[in-house]
Amino acid sequence: MSPLTTSPPTIASVDLSALTANLRQARQLLSPGCDILAVVKADAYGHGAVAITKALAQQGVTRFAVATIQEGAQLRDAGIQAQILVMGALPPAQFADLLGYDLTPVIYESNIAAELAARLGARSIPYPVHLKVDTGMGRLGLLPEQVLPLLQAPAFQRPLRLAGLMTHLADADNADPAYAKIQIERFQTVLAGLREAGLSVPLIHAANSAAILGHPAAHFNLVRPGIMLYGYSTVPSGQAATLKPVLSLRSQVAQVRRLKQGDSVSYNRAFVAARPSKIAVLPIGYADGYSRALSNRGYVLVQGRRCSVVGRVCMDMTLIDVTDLPDIHSGDEAVLIGRQGADAILATDLAAWSGTIPYEVLCGIGPRVPRVYS
Ligand SMILES: Cc1ncc(COP(=O)(O)O)c(C=O)c1O
Structure with a gap:
């Protein structure tokens, strides 16, 4: 059997220059x-x-x-x-x-x-x-x-x-x-x-x-x-303004689906479309550390726009509402943590949406997600 030659669509990018910058920040305080x-x-x-x-x-x-x-x-x-x-x-x-x-x-x-x-x-x-x-x-x-x-x-x-x-x-x-x-x-x-x-x-x-x-x-x-x-801090804002988040979590749209008004998606029909909708399926789920608590609560960046998580987050898949993106295709990048265009989603945002702390969000990213270093 030959070794794997490709990366999966969901990866965690780790920016070592941000790590070094944060270390410098820490040292400057000592x-x-x-x-x-x-x-x-x-x-x-x-x-x-x-x-x-x-x-x-x-x-x-x-x-x-x-x-x-x-x-x-x-x-x-x-x-x-x-x-x-x-x-x-x-x-x-x-x-x-x-x-x-x-x-x-x-x-x-x-x-x-x-x-x-x-x-x-x-x-x-x-x-x-x-x-x-x-x-x-x-x-x-x-x-x-x-x-x-x-x-x-x-x-x-x-x-x-x-x-x-x-x-x-x-x-x-x-x-x-x-x-x-x-x-x-x-x-x-x-x-x-x-x-x-x-x-x-x-x-x-x-x-x-x-x-x-x-x-x-x-x-x-x-x-x-x-x-x-x-790159994160839990102290009152202002004291740690110059820290840089080191990790970003990215995936790619696997499929774009069209819903009629009244159609539902995912387990227990927790999301029912209030209008004709377009839904993108992302190949990341709670087994990868994308918490099920983000069901109907989280946001993901696609084409620089915040798209809401709809329905229950599954073990291996998450669905987002991309109705307002006219030109979206499978393979398009989806950013779950990190920057895209002018916007960014931080581990602190996921923590707030899911009722936890950024530590748990970061530690929870599963072993199935390759870490890619730059
Ligand atoms: C004993 C001890 N020291 C230091 C740390 C680092 O804490 P922090 O990540 O808040 O800097 C931890 C983390 O939980 C810890 O358990």
């Missing part, structure tokens, strides 16, 4: 000595973790964060030698892979530190780990008062070495900074306690994109941008 830990989990928010990590590494980024050991292993298998931090759950059953792939864990519980130390045994070179403090996110993490006792426990005399201390902010994108400030203060108190006990913490990090933009006090000496690298 004080000298503050470094970037690029968040490339969830396949780099749907952009393709290997290609994104390689592109960022070429721009001098030396640290990357993923959520799972498999995600870290995927980067290593692709030849990435940079530091890789695993920020999610650490099942002891996966410790062999964690160590085998030279991944840096974020420890969030003393049992995990003890089990990892036991597995490492009498290693002569201590293994670097980060610790996570829960200062108010209420997710993974040690309570502030658990940090010092853990660092004074035998596991940290050897074989573990504290390479970093982190926390995560629950509300950094709120226009009201109060809760983020409380969390930053709790984190600072933990750090002061460690300093008083004579412990040094090489890397200190708390800031996601929203805190990079809005909370300089959370920068410490390392920041963890995710969504801003991909």
